[in-house]
Amino acid sequence: MYQIDVSTISGFLVSLWAIITGVLSFDADAYIAVLTQDGGGRMALAVLFVSTLSLSIGQSVVLFANRVGRRRFVLSLMLSATLLVIGVYIWATAVWLLAALVFDAYQSFRNVFIVVSLSYAPLVYGFLVLLPYLGNIIYMILRVWIFLVLLMAVQALFRFGWFDAILCSVLGWFVLELIVRIPMITAVEQWLWRLFSGKKALAETHDIVTEFVQSVRTSAQAWEDEDAE
């Protein structure tokens, strides 16, 4: 079945691919392998980072729009992936606490983190969000896919019924949404974006383009006025 090998880079990559394909096909053995074998925690983290990095590439249009340079672009992708990983960590913590406090179901935090992390495996296709027209549809499909995989995993891990699994996961997500909206957290996030992207703020594409058109207008008017003088 699934053998996790973290002793060599090639072994790690082969194991990583096998685990990702296993999770994507809803194979419970992939979860069991990561939960029970040595190196499982690192493997879950690797799955999560690869997935979030892929999505960050798919959503990189905002970095292009803000004219972030090549080096800072790579740094910003790394930051984006890391922030997503932190978000997953918070979600896992919320699910772990809710399961214990509300549903009276206990598991180690390591197991919950592994399960939630692996559920993000569908995001390995996150780079496809770049596709014109189809990108947004693909993103929605990936979100639904993640949620279904997570439900299955949470249900199996805590031996919940479907209703409890849905309630626990959704409440966990709700807690995550509340936390990321805390002003201090938002301020830290924006500070990190400024630090990594080198921009004062990451503006919306529409605003940047409007500003550009204004500069075209001003320059063109000046060019035309030269003639009048």
Add this chain to the structure above:
Amino acid sequence: MNIVIEPLLCLLSLGLLLLFVMALLSPLEALGWWSGWSSKHITPQKPVEGLPERDTVTKYNGSYYLVYLTAVGGVSAEDISKRERGFLERLQSRIDDAVIVDDVFPFSVSNNPLNGERQLGWLWTRIHNSRMRGKGSLLVALIFIRNVLQVGVSGDRRYGPIYNVGVAREIALSLLEHGYDIGSGKPITVMGWSGGGQIAVGVVPYLHQALDAPVYVASIGGVITDDPGIASVERLYHLQSAKDKFPKITDMLYPGRWKIVRYSEWNQAKADGRITVVDPGPMVHTGRGDYFDQRTTQPDGTPNADRTADLVAAFIKSQPLPER
């Protein structure tokens, strides 16, 4: 049996893979241009770089300014077909005081033709030359696919603003070179055939802002998405023959074009009476019997190209001119 099927499947897989890679890379030209990563670099400090000396500009002083954007089969603005040239000549003969701008290639954000200075320029040049000799029809499909994907980029709300502002900038520069006076209020009509119709709609808000001009769109069998640019169009004149099925593709693919989505830009503009859809008679999308065909005639004996030119000219002449 396998000797036939397996290579065919293999070719099909390779074709799909190529299509997928082309689709994935399609936004990068616009994004690279905007971010300054590509050699076709502009900066906000030099937004109109490339304009000639003011005294070298020909002062046409027309009443109407028309911009023609070719269809997805084009490789450059220069290499448009004889039929298209014929149509533009017919249009000019019908509107004496019109200035026609036809030097903007709508499927490049920086007006860089496919056979111009670009990494795969040699490939597009070879394909185009083969087409001119009547060969390589399979490879010619690559030009269509590449340009259709750029239409998708223009119609995508994430990339569209960047793509469309690039093309709008090129159109604005060309209009200035052709003597358009900013703030004169003279109507600008962007005419787009097929995929050029989407680009025509996409550039409108930026042209309107940059030149302080009323901007109209004449779509000739245009494939138009529910683009936010529609909100800035004075009037959109959409020629669509019942025989031409291609424009209906966007009717299906973009929910904003569905009648039930009442508050989409397209349906709002229709409700406001700013969109006029006209069936010019039996015409196909492209090739023999299309909108610009001079040899194929309508049931009343009018050549297709004349019918199209008559309708578009009437639309242009209906636009109000600024008071002198």
